[in-house]
Amino acid sequence: MKEQRVDPQVFRQVIGNFASGVTVITTREQDTNYGLTASAVTSLTLEPPMLLVCINKNTGTQAVISRTRTFGVNILDQDQAHLAYQFAKSQTDKFQGVDFSYGTSGVPLLTGALARIECRVAADVEAGTHRVFLAEVDSADTSTGAPLTYFRGTFGRFEMVQDEAVYQQIRDHILSRSLAIADALEPSKLSSQLNAAISSVYYALTRLTTEGLASRDLVKGYVITPIDVKTSDDTFDARCAIELGATDRAIGHLGADELAELRKRMEATLPLISGNRFVDFERYVAANTAFHEYFVGLAKSSALLDVYRRLSIEGIMWRIIWRTVSVFDQASEELTADHRRIVEAYEKGDKELARREIINHSERSKLTCRKAIEVSGGLV
Ligand SMILES: Cc1cc2nc3c(=O)[nH]c(=O)nc-3n(C[C@H](O)[C@H](O)[C@H](O)COP(=O)(O)O)c2cc1C
Structure with a gap:
């Protein structure tokens, strides 16, 4: 007897890390259809087009393919997990309620599959509990969609x-x-x-x-979609909610280095608004983004920071202000003074004060953008 090198259960767990698609292998003999769910399917050669499938010897599908030498490979779409379950269960009629048509070789081909391939067995090999069929491809078609995937024993979707x-x-x-x-x-x-x-x-x-x-x-x-006052207001309200959440998590838990970095970023915004005008709008947006992102980042929650970034505040500010920046004279210096007051509240560890300043800053940001949208005629 051969020495067993690794426990089969361990191997199953380890090899489950190899993500794959999911197929249903189908075949037909004497007016009866057979099929099973299989992930052990691999493309083999292009010349000639060949693939291989590994099928358990105890299955009816394997016995029939061994005799008829023909089978279909149906690559399941991400919406067909129910078929993967249905064809993995031993039952008398796996095709009940399933839409399919017959291919030119007579095998059932499932409707809605991501791809359907008809194969003819060229050779087969026994390997442990399974039989490996090496088969030539007679026909193949595909449709748009995304595949059902199988990874660590569960079905999923493919993220491109x-x-x-x-x-x-x-x-x-x-x-x-x-x-x-x-x-x-x-x-x-x-x-x-x-x-x-x-x-x-x-x-x-x-x-x-x-x-x-x-x-x-x-x-x-x-x-x-044009940005109107409501979209702008909603975005700044969402930023405010995130920043209040970030404050709850961060204030009182920060090191001297972190507070110093926050102050540095705040100070970088101060000279960029002067006399109710943006001194350099491009630099202001960059400095403002660097300040707010660092501020949210101090909560040390990647989920919060991710949601914050998805608001695309930087882009929205560009859209709202850049066309009018040459004539826009409503950029209150209080906007940057708010940054200073927020940092001072953090330095004191005064959560209530920080919350009030964040809300004030949010209202002022909304007002600034509202005025810019009005200057542009209500839509930007
Ligand atoms: C995701 C998944 C992948 C599978 N892959 C294979 C495979 O590659 N080969 C195989 O023989 N069985 C595979 N199976 C198990 C068969 O689908 C299952 O044992 C089937 O019910 C056997 O058919 P039977 O009803 O004719 O016994 C897989 C099952 C699932 C859920």
């Missing part, structure tokens, strides 16, 4: 790194100075400008529409 990056880029683009109100956001143009897959662009636009930064226009398609 590129989707997130493209979403951030388009979000920055919308909030930047480069686009006019109600400008169309053309998916194909964005896709070539950003060198991104069109599906990632649609993902970003759908998400931005849910967030209210983009909207669907019947004629123009996706457009930039």
